[in-house]
Amino acid sequence: MQSKFDYNALLNEYNGYxxxxxxxxxxxxxxxxxxxxxxxxxxxxxxxxxDCFSRDGIDCRNYGNLTGIPEVRELFSNILGVSPDExxxxxxxxxxxxxxxxxxxxxxxxxxxxxxxxKYDKISFLCPVPGYDRHFAICEYxxxxxxxxxxxxxxxxxxxxxxxxxxxxxxxxxxxxxxxxNPTGITYSDETVMRFANLKPKADDFRVFWDNAYALxxxxxxxxxxxxxxxxxxxxxxxxxFYIFTSTSKISYAGAGIAALACSKNNINAVLEGxxxxxxxxxxxxxxxxxxxxxxxxxxxxxxxxxxxxVKPKFVAVLEAFEKNLSGVEDIxxxxxxxxxxxxxxxxxGTAKRVVQLAKEAGVTLTPxxxxxxxxxxxxxxxxRVAPTYxxxxxxxxxxxxxxxxxxxxxxxxxxx
Ligand SMILES: Cc1ncc(COP(=O)(O)O)c(C=O)c1O
Numbered sequence: 068m069q070s071k072f073d074y075n076a077l078l079n080e081y082n083g084y085x086x087x088x089x090x091x092x093x094x095x096x097x098x099x100x101x102x103x104x105x106x107x108x109x110x111x112x113x114x115x116x117x118d119c120f121s122r123d124g125i126d127c128r129n130y131g132n133l134t135g136i137p138e139v140r141e142l143f144s145n146i147l148g149v150s151p152d153e154x155x156x157x158x159x160x161x162x163x164x165x166x167x168x169x170x171x172x173x174x175x176x177x178x179x180x181x182x183x184x185x186k187y188d189k190i191s192f193l194c195p196v197p198g199y200d201r202h203f204a205i206c207e208y209x210x211x212x213x214x215x216x217x218x219x220x221x222x223x224x225x226x227x228x229x230x231x232x233x234x235x236x237x238x239x240x241x242x243x244x245x246x247x248x249n250p251t252g253i254t255y256s257d258e259t260v261m262r263f264a265n266l267k268p269k270a271d272d273f274r275v276f277w278d279n280a281y282a283l284x285x286x287x288x289x290x291x292x293x294x295x296x297x298x299x300x301x302x303x304x305x306x307x308x309f310y311i312f313t314s315t316s317k318i319s320y321a322g323a324g325i326a327a328l329a330c331s332k333n334n335i336n337a338v339l340e341g342x343x344x345x346x347x348x349x350x351x352x353x354x355x356x357x358x359x360x361x362x363x364x365x366x367x368x369x370x371x372x373x374x375x376x377x378v379k380p381k382f383v384a385v386l387e388a389f390e391k392n393l394s395g396v397e398d399i400x401x402x403x404x405x406x407x408x409x410x411x412x413x414x415x416x417g418t419a420k421r422v423v424q425l426a427k428e429a430g431v432t433l434t435p436x437x438x439x440x441x442x443x444x445x446x447x448x449x450x451x452r453v454a455p456t457y458x459x460x461x462x463x464x465x466x467x468x469x470x471x472x473x474x475x476x477x478x479x480x481x482x483x484x
Pocket of ligand 1 (some may be wrong): 249
C-alpha cells in the first residue's frame with residue numbers, strides 16, 4: 068500500500084501538464100462522433116412519401132397512435148423482455164418520460180383516485196448512491212426529498228431499501244439503474260431483483276423507477292444478465308409497482324433516438340390518461356426510421372457490437388492507466404464494469420473536489436465531484452464518475468496521466484498540511 072507521496076515531484080509533473088495548455092473533456096457520458104457515425108443509415112431509410120407507412124398501414128406523417136407504431140413497441144418488447152402491449156414508445160428521451168411520469172404523479176397521483184404526490188406534506192425518493200445526477204435533479208426540481216441508500220456489489224443495499232419502504236409511507240419512489248448502473252457499472256444480482264419484485268411498500272402509491280438505459284450496452288464478451296423484474300413481479304401480483312424506462316440514445320443517436328416506458332396494463336392505462344392530454348402522438352417518422360434501420364432484434368445486437376468495438380478500448384485505457392498509476396494507493400479503488408458508460412473512481416475521503424479542480428486547471432474537465440449524489444453533495448467527497456466514451460482514444464491517453472497525477476497530488480497536499 069502506498070500512503071506517502073513526494074509532493075514536490077508531483078507538483079513538478081503537474082506544472083508540466085499545465086504548460087501544455089490542453090483542453091480535454093471527460094465530463095459527460097456521451098457517445099463519440101464515430102459511434103454516432105455507425106447509425107448513418109437511419110438518415111436515408113425514409114426518403115419518399117411511400118416510405119412513410121408502418122407495416123400495417125399507419126401514415127406516420129399524421130397525428131395519432133399515442134402508444135407508438137406496432138413495430139417500435141415490438142422492438143422495445145424485445146429489448147426489455149416485456150410484451151408489446153406493455154410498451155409506450157415515446158419521443159427522443161427516456162429522461163423526458165421519467166420527468167413526465169414524476170410530474171403526472173405529482174399533479175394527479177399514480178392512478179385514478181389516488182392522491183397527487185404534491186398534496187402530501189412531505190414525500191421522499193430513495194436514491195442509491197453513487198447514482199445518476201439527472202434522476203436526482205428531477206426530484207430536486209419537484210421538491211421531492213432524497214434519501215441516500217448505499218450501492219453494494221449486488222445493487223442497492225436491500226436491507227436499507229426494505230426497511231424504508233416497509234415502514235415509511237412518505238417514501239413514494241426509488242431510482243434504479245439495474246444494469247451497468249450509472250456510474251458504478253454494477254448489475255443488480257438476481258436476489259436483488261427478486262427482492263424488488265417482492266417489495267411490500269407501506270405507501271399504496273409507491274413506484275420503482277427502473278431505468279434500464281444500458282440494457283444492451285456490453286463492453287466485454289462476458290455480459291451481465293439482468294433478471295426480468297416485471298415477470299418476477301407479476302408472479303406475486305406486484306407488477307403495478309414498476310415503471311421501466313429505456314431508449315435508443317446510445318444505440319442510434321443520443322437525443323434523437325426513441326424512448327420507451329414499459330409497465331403493467333393498469334399502469335399503461337393510468338399513464339395514458341395524462342399522456343393523451345400532453346400530446347396527440349410522438350414522432351412516428353423517427354419511430355419508423357428506427358424500425359427500418361433495426362428490422363430485427365438481431366440487427367440491434369449487431370449495432371451494439373459496433374459500439375462495443377469503439378468503446379471497449381477506451382475503458383481498457385482508463386483501467387490500464389488507473390492500474391499503472393493508482394494501484395496500491397491507500398483508499399483508492401475503481402469499478403471494472405462489463406458494460407455501460409462509466410467507471411466509478413473512489414478516492415481518499417475529502418479529495419474528490421480538489422482532484423476535479425486540479426484537473427480543470429490543467430485543462431481536463433471531469434464530472435463535478437458530488438454530481439453522483441443527491442443535492443450534489445458527496446458526504447465523503449470521494450467519488451468521481453469517469454466517462455471514457457466521448458474523447459478520442461488519443462485524447463484519453465493524454466488526459467488519464469493528468470487525472471492520475473491530480474489524484475496523487477491532492478493526497479500529497481493533504482499530507483503536507
Ligand atoms: C441512467 C441513464 N438514464 C437515462 C439517460 C438519458 O437517456 P435519454 O437520452 O433517453 O433521455 C442517461 C444518459 O446518460 C443515463 O445514464
